[in-house]
Amino acid sequence: MKTIKFILTAIILIGTAKVSMLSAQQLAKGDSVMIKRECTEYLTGEKPSAWVYNKVHTIGQIGTKRFPEGILIFPINSWVCKECIMPVQTKETMAEESAPIPEVVEEPIVEEPVKEELIKEEPVVVEPVPVVAEEPKAVEPEEEPAPVLVAQVKGDSIKSKQNFHHGYDRFTIGLRGGASSLLHNLERGKWNCGGDVMLDLQYAHYWTKDGRPVDLGLITGFSIGYAQSSIKTDVDTAYTAITSDGNIDYAIKANEIKEHDGQLQLEIPLLFSLIHESGFFFNIGPRFMLPVYTPYKQQVGRDTHIEAYFQETEVKVTDEVITGLLSEKDYTQRGSDYKNQFTINVMLSAEIGYEWILKSGNSLGLGAYADYSVYNSFTNKANVKSLINVVAPEGNDLAIVNVSPATKSYAKGLGFFDVGVKLAYHFNFPKKRQYKDARLF
Numbered sequence: 001m002k003t004i005k006f007i008l009t010a011i012i013l014i015g016t017a018k019v020s021m022l023s024a025q026q027l028a029k030g031d032s033v034m035i036k037r038e039c040t041e042y043l044t045g046e047k048p049s050a051w052v053y054n055k056v057h058t059i060g061q062i063g064t065k066r067f068p069e070g071i072l073i074f075p076i077n078s079w080v081c082k083e084c085i086m087p088v089q090t091k092e093t094m095a096e097e098s099a100p101i102p103e104v105v106e107e108p109i110v111e112e113p114v115k116e117e118l119i120k121e122e123p124v125v126v127e128p129v130p131v132v133a134e135e136p137k138a139v140e141p142e143e144e145p146a147p148v149l150v151a152q153v154k155g156d157s158i159k160s161k162q163n164f165h166h167g168y169d170r171f172t173i174g175l176r177g178g179a180s181s182l183l184h185n186l187e188r189g190k191w192n193c194g195g196d197v198m199l200d201l202q203y204a205h206y207w208t209k210d211g212r213p214v215d216l217g218l219i220t221g222f223s224i225g226y227a228q229s230s231i232k233t234d235v236d237t238a239y240t241a242i243t244s245d246g247n248i249d250y251a252i253k254a255n256e257i258k259e260h261d262g263q264l265q266l267e268i269p270l271l272f273s274l275i276h277e278s279g280f281f282f283n284i285g286p287r288f289m290l291p292v293y294t295p296y297k298q299q300v301g302r303d304t305h306i307e308a309y310f311q312e313t314e315v316k317v318t319d320e321v322i323t324g325l326l327s328e329k330d331y332t333q334r335g336s337d338y339k340n341q342f343t344i345n346v347m348l349s350a351e352i353g354y355e356w357i358l359k360s361g362n363s364l365g366l367g368a369y370a371d372y373s374v375y376n377s378f379t380n381k382a383n384v385k386s387l388i389n390v391v392a393p394e395g396n397d398l399a400i401v402n403v404s405p406a407t408k409s410y411a412k413g414l415g416f417f418d419v420g421v422k423l424a425y426h427f428n429f430p431k432k433r434q435y436k437d438a439r440l441f
Contacts, residue, residue, distance in 0.1 A: 027071070031059045032088040035073070039084035043070050049210045052076060056088055167207050168430040172221070174200035176369055178420015181229040182261055183373060185413040186406070189233025194262070196418050198225030204273060217273035219283060227418060228262030231406045233387065235304075241392035246312030250323070252388050254304040259406045264293040269349060282352050287371055289345040289416060293336065296405050300331040306390060306401070324390035324399035333403060345416050346375040355426065365424040373415035380411060 027033070034056055041047050061072035070079040180196035202221030235254035240247050271285035308323035309316045317323045353367015387409045391400040407414070 027059060027062065027082070027085075027087065029059050029061060032056050033059060033071075033073070033085040034088055035080065036084055036086055039080060043067050043079040043081060046078070047210060048076075048078075167205060168428060170204050170206070170429065171427045172200065172202040172204065172219075172424050174202065174365075174422055174424035176200065176420055176422035178369075178418055180227040180416070180418035182227070182263070183415030183417055184229075184231055184261070184407065184411045185415075186231065186233065186410045187412065188235075188410055189231055189257075189406070192230045192232065194227070194229035194260075196225060196227035196420070198223045198227075198267070200269075200422075200424070202269065206273070206275065213277045215275045217275065219269060219271040219273050219285075221269060223267040223269065224265070225267075226262060226264050227416070228260060231259040231261065231410075233257050233259075233406055233410060235387050237386035237388075239386065241390070243392045243394060245394075246310060248392050249309040249311065250390050250392075251307040251309075252305070252386055252390070254300060254388060256303075257298065257300050257387065257403075257406070259296060259298045261296045261405075261407060262294070263291040266290045266292055271349060271351070275355070279354050279356065280352075281355060281365065281367070282350075284348075284350045287347040287349040289347060289373075291343060291345075295334070295336050296407070297334050298332065298403065298405060300326065300388070300403055302326075302330065304331075304388065306388075308390075308399075321398050322393055324401040326401055331403065335405065343376065343378045343414070345373050345377075345414075347371040347373050347416060351422060353422070355424075362428055363426040365422075365426060367422050367424075368420070369422045370419040372417050376413060376415050378414040380408065380413075 035048065035053055037053055039048065039053075057073045057076065059071055060074040060077075062070075064070060064072070064079075067079050069082065071082060071085060072079055073085070175198075177195065177197040179193045181191055181193045184191045200221065200223045202219050202223075204217050204219040206215045206217035208215050234256055235252055238249065238251045240249050266289070268288045269285065270287075271283040273281065273283045275281045304326050305319055306324045307316065307318045308320075319325055349369070349371045351367055351369045353365055355363045355365035357363050387404055387406060389402045389404065391402065393399045
């Protein structure tokens with residue numbers, strides 16, 4: 001009896017071992033596997049990243065000219081040996097494991113005396129009847145077994161979710177806006193902040209390294225948008241006009257003049273970028289800005305006085321047509337300033353924020369930005385004596401009043417400053433690993 005038990009147990013153990021060996025040998029393309037912790041390097045000699053051990057991968061190919069016994073794992077696109085992987089439960093293996101195991105029915109124990117009597121009464125040798133286990137009733141599962149779930153590591157980075165290796169590219173469409181100023185350097189008056197809106201079209205390339213939590217990148221492209229700010233100033237000037245009839249001393253006063261200056265500008269960034277695996281990013285570097293069109297709007301109030309002293313006749317005239325007079329109650333003019341002068345503005349730019357990975361593999365970023373001008377090539381080339389100028393009368397001609405833009409008369413220099421919020425959508429394009437013998441794969 002003990003011998004029969006031993007034989008049955010051995011048969012069961014051998015059958016189980018064969019099933020295990022068969023499962024291990026039946027690895028095929030498309031099977032789900034995980035990489036063991038004992039695996040310290042790929043067949044190509046590279047060290048796996050930490051996140052590789054916590055993800056379920058797919059067999060893409062078994063054996064190649066270079067690695068006959070190797071297994072190509074997707075989507076990391078790396079070759080490993082069979083000892084480095086373990087199969088993950090699939091529908092077929094789960095069905096086999098979930099099938100009921102037939103129970104071994106032990107042979108009933110018969111007392112020795114009974115056997116002796118039977119032998120004496122019937123000396124005929126009776127062949128032992130093989131013990132047959134009852135066939136288990138086929139149990140149809142109500143529901144298909146749920147697949148084994150593998151816990152994902154929290155805080156997956158862009159690199160782990162998108163399987164970026166060694167380098168990837170991205171194209172960005174961004175919209176930003178906030179407060180801005182043209183930073184007028186004025187002799188009189190002050191400037192006030194305005195606003196700007198910019199559209200960014202950018203291209204970036206990032207370099208990654210296994211085990212490094214930060215991706216390094218370089219951003220370029222171009223931006224186009226509109227920025228404006230305002231100026232408030234007054235006028236209190238005096239000068240002498242030389243005419244054929246004699247010299248005239250002019251004294252001009254105005255309490256307040258408002259001017260809104262703007263510019264349609266083109267920017268070219270060259271930014272150094274850092275993206276942490278947690279999603280935080282930081283960009284810094286220069287921006288080169290070119291003003292394309294520079295409109296302005298100027299308002300001069302009624303409270304403007306022009307006084308003229310004729311030296312030959314020693315006559316003083318105030319607010320008469322002969323000395324020059326603003327005939328409108330609220331004088332307003334529009335135009336474009338320094339449009340014929342090519343200027344370039346070099347700014348120091350910084351951006352900081354956070355980005356989220358989307359199901360599509362792209363990402364959405366939200367952050368703050370700031371730009372400050374460190375160099376501007378603008379120079380005031382106008383030879384203007386005052387913001388409000390009077391062309392002295394000649395003969396029967398009357399005096400003419402001209403109002404110049406503040407940028408052309410009072411500004412010694414220009415700059416630029418803006419700060420605000422930026423929203424960006426990133427199209428990510430990962431690059432696969434490149435091997436010297438890539439044609440073999």
